[in-house]
Amino acid sequence: MDIELYKKLVNMNAVSGHERVVRKLMKEELEKAGADEILKDKLGSIVGLSKGTGPKIMFVGHMDEVGFMVSNISDNGFIRIIPVGGIKPETYVSQNMNIVVSDDKVIRGIIGSIPPHISKEPKAMSIDDLVLDIGADSKEHALSMGVRVGQQVVSVNEFYFTEDNKKIVSKAWDNRFGCGLAIEVMRYACSHKHPNNIYCGATVQEEVGSRGAITLSNMIEPDLFLAFDVTTATDCMPQNPKTSSALGEGFIVRFMDPGCIMKPEFKDYLINLAEKNNIKYQLYAPNGSTDASKGQFAGSGAISTCLAICGRYIHSTATMIHVDDMEAVYRIACAIVDDMDDEKFKKLLEE
Ligand SMILES: [Zn+2]
Numbered sequence: 001m002d003i004e005l006y007k008k009l010v011n012m013n014a015v016s017g018h019e020r021v022v023r024k025l026m027k028e029e030l031e032k033a034g035a036d037e038i039l040k041d042k043l044g045s046i047v048g049l050s051k052g053t054g055p056k057i058m059f060v061g062h063m064d065e066v067g068f069m070v071s072n073i074s075d076n077g078f079i080r081i082i083p084v085g086g087i088k089p090e091t092y093v094s095q096n097m098n099i100v101v102s103d104d105k106v107i108r109g110i111i112g113s114i115p116p117h118i119s120k121e122p123k124a125m126s127i128d129d130l131v132l133d134i135g136a137d138s139k140e141h142a143l144s145m146g147v148r149v150g151q152q153v154v155s156v157n158e159f160y161f162t163e164d165n166k167k168i169v170s171k172a173w174d175n176r177f178g179c180g181l182a183i184e185v186m187r188y189a190c191s192h193k194h195p196n197n198i199y200c201g202a203t204v205q206e207e208v209g210s211r212g213a214i215t216l217s218n219m220i221e222p223d224l225f226l227a228f229d230v231t232t233a234t235d236c237m238p239q240n241p242k243t244s245s246a247l248g249e250g251f252i253v254r255f256m257d258p259g260c261i262m263k264p265e266f267k268d269y270l271i272n273l274a275e276k277n278n279i280k281y282q283l284y285a286p287n288g289s290t291d292a293s294k295g296q297f298a299g300s301g302a303i304s305t306c307l308a309i310c311g312r313y314i315h316s317t318a319t320m321i322h323v324d325d326m327e328a329v330y331r332i333a334c335a336i337v338d339d340m341d342d343e344k345f346k347k348l349l350e351e
Helices: 003-010 020-033 139-144 173-190 211-220 264-276 323-339 342-349
Strands: 037-040 046-050 056-062 067-073 079-084 096-102 105-111 131-133 152-155 167-170 197-203 224-232 251-254 281-284 303-311 319-322
Touching: 003 020, 003 167, 003 173, 020 037, 020 046, 020 173, 020 197, 046 173, 056 173, 056 211, 056 323, 067 139, 079 152, 173 197, 173 224, 173 303, 173 319, 173 323, 197 211, 224 323, 251 264, 251 323, 264 281, 264 303, 264 323, 264 342, 303 319, 303 323, 319 323
Parallel strands: 056 197, 056 224, 224 303, 251 281
Antiparallel strands: 037 046, 046 197, 067 079, 067 152, 079 131, 096 105, 096 152, 105 131, 167 319, 251 303
């Protein structure tokens, strides 16, 4: 895997609606990979195409990450923030955050917590309790630093490998991982002849309801829509969940989630292909939806699912993923590029 590419991607700041910098890199990398064409929709999603004769297969990550936006600056210089995407307030207390004031400048601050010495009875936290402190003494002081209402607020990143060199911790694995993977699969598709029309790229605004997946998939009308994403790992949970996923156990066959049920014929195809190629996989039914929930409605419908890896502590300031899982999902995507064709696709539709 091209770890440097992933590192570059996770270090970028792009909460939903602010994907421009990631899109620029996606475009450059898809071009470099040798895409025959680059296509963008008007909402900001982007894909490259490697031409073939068979079905349209679309592999897409999403460029956005969860975070906040500046909603108000108080007279005494504190920054009020509103969440973008699914956020649990407790996760962000005492965390360092960056306000993105321009493409090359961020302002660091900390989300305040009330020390035990002065806190009252414990109560459930709300998002409204989160206040960002950048050390500004007044509203004017904050404004003079370049802070404005509407700017994005993102986690500070500390990318590192764990001691065993098998896991990587970073912000924004959900879902710069999918962006990097789409680039790597585009490189693979462009490197040789294959029987399909392969689209690789990334959507915008997944974390606020897969908005970019709607527009992009409607523009392309794929036969097969495959979202790349990072889903919840349950191996770090103390309680025993009904359905489980664990780091290092392979890519996720998401046979069902609240927004998408995998077509059984495709599930069988995927599992057979993984077994034929000795690729580790795990069956899991997560609680959240992905772009696959919207991609399935493209045109008269697409066979749709999410090819995921699991990550611990997603939607927080840092997520841990496993390099073997990265490899597994890359290998299954490449296997699909070479193995799928017109005939096999038609078979998936036969009842
Ligand atoms: Zn995601």
